[in-house]
Amino acid sequence: xxxxxxxxxxxxxxxxxxxxxxxxxxxxxxxxxxxxxxxxxxxxxxxxxxxxxxxxxxxxxxxxxxxxxxxxxxxxxxxxxxxxxxxxxxxxxxxxxxxxxxxxxxxxxxxxxxxxxxxxxxxxxxxxxxxxxxxxxxxxxxxxxxxxxxxxxxxxxxxxxxxxxxxxxxxxxxxxxxxxxxxxxxxxxxxxxxxxxxxxxxxxxxxxxxxxxxxxxxxxxxxxxxxxxxxxxxxxxxxxxxxxxxxxxxxxxxxxxxxxxxxxxxxxxxxxxxxxxxxxxxxxxxxxxxxxxxxxxxxxxxxxxxxxxxxxxxxxxxxxxxxxxxxxxxxxxxxxxxxxxxxxxxxxxxxxxxxxxxxxxxxxxxxxxxxxxxxxxxxxxxxxxxxxxxxxxxxxxxxxxxxxxxxxxxxxxxxxxxxxxxxxxxxxxxxxxxxxxxxxxxxxxxxxxxxxxxxxxxxxxxxxxxxxxxxxxxxxxxxxxxxxxxxxxxxxxxxxxxxxxxxxxxxxxxxxxxxxxxxxxxxxxxxxxxxxxxxxxxxxxxxxxxxxxxxxxxxxxxxxxxxxxxxxxxxxxxxxxxxxxxxxxxxxxxxxxxxxxxxxxxxxxxxxxxxxxxxxxxxxxxxxxxxxxxxxxxxxxxxxxxxxxxxxxxxxxxxxx
Numbered sequence: 001x002x003x004x005x006x007x008x009x010x011x012x013x014x015x016x017x018x019x020x021x022x023x024x025x026x027x028x029x030x031x032x033x034x035x036x037x038x039x040x041x042x043x044x045x046x047x048x049x050x051x052x053x054x055x056x057x058x059x060x061x062x063x064x065x066x067x068x069x070x071x072x073x074x075x076x077x078x079x080x081x082x083x084x085x086x087x088x089x090x091x092x093x094x095x096x097x098x099x100x101x102x103x104x105x106x107x108x109x110x111x112x113x114x115x116x117x118x119x120x121x122x123x124x125x126x127x128x129x130x131x132x133x134x135x136x137x138x139x140x141x142x143x144x145x146x147x148x149x150x151x152x153x154x155x156x157x158x159x160x161x162x163x164x165x166x167x168x169x170x171x172x173x174x175x176x177x178x179x180x181x182x183x184x185x186x187x188x189x190x191x192x193x194x195x196x197x198x199x200x201x202x203x204x205x206x207x208x209x210x211x212x213x214x215x216x217x218x219x220x221x222x223x224x225x226x227x228x229x230x231x232x233x234x235x236x237x238x239x240x241x242x243x244x245x246x247x248x249x250x251x252x253x254x255x256x257x258x259x260x261x262x263x264x265x266x267x268x269x270x271x272x273x274x275x276x277x278x279x280x281x282x283x284x285x286x287x288x289x290x291x292x293x294x295x296x297x298x299x300x301x302x303x304x305x306x307x308x309x310x311x312x313x314x315x316x317x318x319x320x321x322x323x324x325x326x327x328x329x330x331x332x333x334x335x336x337x338x339x340x341x342x343x344x345x346x347x348x349x350x351x352x353x354x355x356x357x358x359x360x361x362x363x364x365x366x367x368x369x370x371x372x373x374x375x376x377x378x379x380x381x382x383x384x385x386x387x388x389x390x391x392x393x394x395x396x397x398x399x400x401x402x403x404x405x406x407x408x409x410x411x412x413x414x415x416x417x418x419x420x421x422x423x424x425x426x427x428x429x430x431x432x433x434x435x436x437x438x439x440x441x442x443x444x445x446x447x448x449x450x451x452x453x454x455x456x457x458x459x460x461x462x463x464x465x466x467x468x469x470x471x472x473x474x475x476x477x478x479x480x481x482x483x484x485x486x487x488x489x490x491x492x493x494x495x496x497x498x499x500x501x502x503x504x505x506x507x508x509x510x511x512x513x514x515x516x517x518x519x520x521x522x523x524x525x526x527x528x529x530x531x532x533x534x535x536x537x538x539x540x541x542x543x544x545x546x547x548x549x550x551x552x553x554x555x556x557x558x559x560x561x562x563x564x565x566x567x568x569x570x571x572x573x574x575x576x577x578x579x580x581x582x583x584x585x586x587x588x589x590x591x592x593x594x595x596x597x598x599x600x601x602x603x604x605x606x607x608x609x610x611x612x613x614x615x616x617x618x619x620x621x622x623x624x625x626x627x628x629x630x631x632x633x634x635x636x637x638x639x640x641x642x643x644x645x646x647x648x649x650x651x652x653x654x655x656x657x
Contacts, residue, residue: 086157176269177277178229179285183262183293185225211246244296247309262294270301290447292462305449326459327477337415340370345421346378351466352420354495358471365482374400382570385531403429420467423450448621465511468495472514489523545575555586567592576602599631599639617646
């Protein structure tokens with residue numbers, strides 16, 4: 001590299017200046033040789049001084065560069081050998097060729113040369129083969145970030161233990177908000193004297209305060225039935241490990257006082273802003289209450305929801321006032337629409353079709369054109385008899401249309417009413433949801449994570465036996481311009497009877513009120529029995545499924561189909577129902593192939609086992625006593641193993657009453 005005076009931009013002006021000076025001296029000699037001689041001497045002296053300065057500068061610069069090179073070399077050697085960073089070179093056989101002293105000292109050995117990378121850490125070779133750039137691994141109870149340079153076959157090890165501990169501390173100390181709600185406080189305390197109400201209040205407050213103190217939760221009562229809890233992620237993790245046993249404690253201790261209070265808890269976690277946390281906590285509480293209460297819903301930033309509890313049957317809380325208010329709201333929305341589309345879930349059952357016919361009646365009594373969307377390719381054999389009977393009534397049957405026909409006649413003013421489901425993935429055709437701007441949801445299932453986006457009205461009552469029961473109550477408060485005929489009333493009654501297993505499960509006093517109303521409107525119970533008749537071949541297939549049932553745990557029966565034959569969903573569900581009637585069976589699970597790519601699991605319970613939670617863990621859902629799921633691309637054996645793993649986790653968590 002040229003020195004300062006050797007650079008062209010510096011060298012050329014100096015040469016030019018010397019040349020001009022020499023020419024000036026020569027000219028001066030012609031006119032005054034004495035003066036020219038003096039000037040020449042000065043010029044020689046100046047040249048000597050400049051030359052000496054250049055030489056001295058070069059020597060000084062060379063000395064400086066030599067010193068700097070030495071210092072840099074020394075620093076590099078010290079960095080390589082003394083800094084607390086592990087450096088390791090390996091060969092093609094993944095053996096150590098060289099390591100710096102820090103890396104060797106970690107193993108408390110003289111040398112690592114010749115040792116296999118597997119001796120250093122089992123995960124190193126797989127990481128190198130996976131072509132990841134960096135990864136954190138555990139060594140000697142500490143955490144190291146490994147940076148991999150494959151071209152040089154070089155590994156750097158950075159100790160990040162303190163960083164990870166700080167990050168974990170930050171995560172553990174992030175704020176979590178919880179809303180705690182006494183589900184049925186008003187119903188339980190209504191009519192009680194002040195002393196008894198005070199005793200119940202004191203008992204519940206004492207239980208919750210002790211629980212909060214034990215786990216370090218700040219708890220504040222903000223109304224007679226609502227509490228605010230402030231905690232952090234670390235405390236939340238501890239509560240999750242207990243599966244929120246506070247739910248059981250409140251239920252059990254209040255039962256001893258001849259009342260039955262339950263808790264619902266909504267929790268917001270994973271974000272830093274308090275406003276957003278509060279919104280997530282309230283959303284979680286709404287979700288827990290929508291699923292019947294007595295449970296915890298933890299809303300996470302990734303959109304997922306964790307559920308705990310939900311072991312008891314929902315206590316009937318809906319009132320006729322609410323039914324009347326919803327009915328009037330429904331009427332107003334129908335009147336503002338140009339037509340009404342009604343859609344249930346794929347493979348509709350009696351409840352879905354019966355409730356759809358009931359909503360069609362709501363549209364007709366309000367003088368609006370209504371249609372029921374039915375896909376002929378997604379029909380269950382269990383509704384064949386009902387459809388045969390409906391075809392005998394041309395005026396009613398003409399109201400049934402396909403999804404394609406519905407899409408053609410829908411407008412921006414069309415109202416879409418979804419019955420017997422609230423999950424977009426389960427409706428007959430999702431395109432109708434996308435097309436419609438006005439959607440109403442009427443359902444009796446416990447609310448799940450997946451929900452129809454932005455409905456203008458939601459009537460979800462998990463305390464009802466069936467959607468047909470809800471629709472029947474709504475009909476009672478509609479105008480009486482048109483009389484309900486026999487087939488309409490019978491269809492609604494069939495939906496109630498099927499979902500309650502002939503009034504044996506999930507049956508409340510309101511269920512009998514709805515059945516009585518339908519019977520008064522001409523519902524034919526004999527015709528309902530005709531709808532429920534089954535084919536002898538179906539009976540034989542169901543018997544084959546039950547034949548291979550066995551008790552997996554005390555009170556839990558599992559039946560696994562022994563062949564690759566495809567079974568109708570109705571047969572699978574009926575087999576689970578039949579198993580439940582056997583002595584010693586509290587919960588039943590039937591596993592069979594629905595088609596070539598899907599295994600179906602139907603679950604039933606008498607109430608002590610919450611099959612809804614079990615099926616949700618497998619991607620399905622339903623009720624506490626009636627649930628199911630579909631497992632795509634699974635064998636029967638794989639599906640059975642997955643079910644058993646979920647059952648083990650459920651039973652170990654103490655969620656079986």
